[in-house]
Amino acid sequence: MSTFWSIWVSVIVLGTIFGCWWLLLATRKSQTTDTETDRTTGHSFDGIEELDNPLPKWWFYLFIATCVFSLGYLALYPGLGNFKGLLGWTSYNQWEAEVQQAEARYGELYAEFGDTPVVELAENEDAMKMGQRLFANNCSVCHGSAGRGSLGFPNLTDDDWLYGGEPENILTTLRQGRNGNMPAKGMMPNMTSDQVDQVVNYVLSFSDRAKDPEAAKAGEAVFAQACSACHGSDGKGNQAMGAPNLTDDTWLYGSTYGWIKETVMNGRQNQMPAQGERLSEDQIQILAAYVYSLSN
Incomplete structure (x- = not known):
């Protein structure tokens, strides 16, 4: 201020x-x-x-x-502009103190499951109750309370994973977070309006939904130049890069002609925040098991 x-x-x-x-x-x-x-x-x-x-x-x-x-x-206490108060109290300090109290109280409970493999942990009823609470407090605001996601936020209950749905992939996502970046017009920033229409129709042709077959045919060359480096020549994506599969019916930002055109024209940027500094390793292990259980 x-x-x-x-x-x-x-x-x-x-x-x-x-x-x-x-x-x-x-x-x-x-x-x-x-x-x-x-x-x-x-x-x-x-x-x-x-x-x-x-x-x-x-x-x-x-x-x-x-x-x-x-x-x-x-x-x-704070209340007069930038004056911090004689006690030096802040909401962040209060939160840190409460977190330390909670860790001292519940740390032993989390530690009971911290060394258990994710797949095995996903079958433990007590661990999943704890995982559900961790998910509700840290993940549900984006992915929804049931983990089904919404526009721009992945559904965690299906088998379509941008970065892979195996335990190690989920643990890495939770610890380090993810930064997705779909550049505008892909690797072809000088793409014309006609070429945008062609590549959108070509992408729609993967699921037999192209509006203009001739444009879709011409869009194959545009796709090869602008999109295949990430999504692959067959459009099936690349989990190592977080590039989605364009041939199925699971779309993070919508699969209509209009949505895909907007994605091609303007690109997409999204971020899954890292939880490594907010949650302990034991908590991340339990949370990963709960997320794994949603689709298994």
């Missing part, structure tokens, strides 16, 4: 607190008496008159105590 906005926020916060304080004291002083009275303020509505009575003392002092508490809180 810049210095200007830090001062702006601080002025608004402190101004509000001291404004409330002044309002309480000013209202208190304007009272004609410190006890209940029959004198009215001159306001009346529907035959009901407003008496000029002061706030009950306990209520007045409670408001004052609230203002004092607010100032004390802002002195100890």
